[in-house]
Amino acid sequence: MLEVQETFKKEFETFKKEFKSLNDYILLITVDAKSYQKAAIDVVMSLVSEQNIPGVYVSLNKPYEIIQRLFASNNIDTRLIIFIDVCSRTETKKVENCLYIGSPEKLSDMSVAMDQAVRALPRENKFLIFDSLNTLSIFNKPGTVARFIHFLTTKMREWKIKGVIITLEKETEPALLDELTQFSDSRIDIGGGSNG
Amino acid sequence: MVNLGIVGVTTVIFGITSLLLISRARSRLSEGSIRRYMDNFAICLAFIVIFSIWQTTRSLLGIDITLEGLGNYPEYIFIIFAYVAFVVASFKVLKVSEEFGFKEDGKRIDKLITEISINSQTKNQHLAKKSMKLNKIRK
Numbered sequence: 001m002l003e004v005q006e007t008f009k010k011e012f013e014t015f016k017k018e019f020k021s022l023n024d025y026i027l028l029i030t031v032d033a034k035s036y037q038k039a040a041i042d043v044v045m046s047l048v049s050e051q052n053i054p055g056v057y058v059s060l061n062k063p064y065e066i067i068q069r070l071f072a073s074n075n076i077d078t079r080l081i082i083f084i085d086v087c088s089r090t091e092t093k094k095v096e097n098c099l100y101i102g103s104p105e106k107l108s109d110m111s112v113a114m115d116q117a118v119r120a121l122p123r124e125n126k127f128l129i130f131d132s133l134n135t136l137s138i139f140n141k142p143g144t145v146a147r148f149i150h151f152l153t154t155k156m157r158e159w160k161i162k163g164v165i166i167t168l169e170k171e172t173e174p175a176l177l178d179e180l181t182q183f184s185d186s187r188i189d190i191g192g193g194s195n196g
Numbered sequence: 197m198v199n200l201g202i203v204g205v206t207t208v209i210f211g212i213t214s215l216l217l218i219s220r221a222r223s224r225l226s227e228g229s230i231r232r233y234m235d236n237f238a239i240c241l242a243f244i245v246i247f248s249i250w251q252t253t254r255s256l257l258g259i260d261i262t263l264e265g266l267g268n269y270p271e272y273i274f275i276i277f278a279y280v281a282f283v284v285a286s287f288k289v290l291k292v293s294e295e296f297g298f299k300e301d302g303k304r305i306d307k308l309i310t311e312i313s314i315n316s317q318t319k320n321q322h323l324a325k326k327s328m329k330l331n332k333i334r335k
Contacts, residue, residue: 103227116296
C-alpha cells in the first residue's frame with residue numbers, strides 16, 4: 001500500500017514538473033480501489049494547499065460532509081473549493097459552498113453546474129476534479145457516458161483549467177478508458193498499468 | 197383581412213416550429229431542474245400558440261365564437277393562462293439561478309485568495325527581516 005502511494009507521489013511529481021509551465025491540462029488518473037482515496041486527497045492537496053489554486057470538486061462517490069471532513073483532516077482549505085455533490089440522494093439545493101445535484105443520472109444539471117462553477121471562479125489558474133468516472137457508468141448507458149466524457153474533455157479545454165479525471169481502472173470499460181486516454185494530456189496509473 | 201390572415205398563419209407556423217424545437221431540446225436533456233424549466237417554458241408557449249391558432253382560424257373563416265360569461269373573445273383566456281405560466285416559469289428560473297449561481301462563491305474565493313497571498317507575503321517579509329537580523333548578530 002505504502003509502495004503504491006510512493007509510486008503515485010513520484011509519478012505525480014514528475015507530471016507536475018512536466019506540466020509546471022502549463023495553466024491548463026487534462027490529467028487522467030486510473031487507480032485501484034485501495035489507493036483511490038489517497039490519490040484524490042494528494043491531488044487536491046497539491047493544487048489547493050501547495051499552490052493556492054481554487055477549483056471545483058465533483059463528487060460522485062462520497063457525500064459533501066464526508067469529503068469536507070476528509071479534506072479538513074488533511075489540512076486542505078475547503079473554502080477554496082466549490083463542491084458539486086452528485087451522490088447524495090436529495091433534491092437540488094445549495095448549502096454553503098456545495099451544490100447537491102441529487103442523482104448521477106442528472107447529467108444535464110451536472111453539466112450546467114460545472115460550467116457555472118468553473119466560470120464563477122475569478123482567477124485564470126483553476127482546476128476541476130471529476131471523482132469518479134466509473135460511478136457514472138453504473139447509473140448511465142455506455143453511449144451516454146462516452147458522450148459525457150467527450151463533452152467534459154472539450155469543456156475542460158474551453159475553460160482552460162487544470163482538469164483531473166479519476167477513475168477505477170478495473171471498473172471502467174477498456175474502450176471508454178482508451179477514448180479518455182486519447183483526450184487527456186497525461187495518464188497516471190496507480191496499482192498496475194503503464195504511463196501514457 | 198388577407199394581410200391579417202398572412203400574419204396569423206405566419207405566427208402559428210413560428211409558434212409550432214418553436215414548440216417542435218423545444219420538444220427536441222427537451223428529449224436531449226436528462227431529468228432535472230433545467231428540463232423542468234424547459235417544461236414550464238413549453239407550457240407558456242403552448243398557450244400562446246393555441247391563442248394564435250384560435251384567432252387565425254376565426255379571422256380566416258370569419259366565425260365569431262362566444263362563450264356565455266366569457267365575452268366575445270374566449271381565446272384571450274389562453275393569453276391569461278400563458279401569463280400565469282410565465283410567472284410560474286420565471287419563479288422556477290429564479291430557483292434555478294439560486295441553485296446554479298456561483299457568482300457570490302467566486303467573489304468570496306477571490307477575496308480569500310487575496311487575503312492568503314497578502315498573509316504569506318507579510319509572513320515572508322517578516323521571516324526575511326528575522327533572518328537578516330540573525331545574520332547581523334552572527335556577523
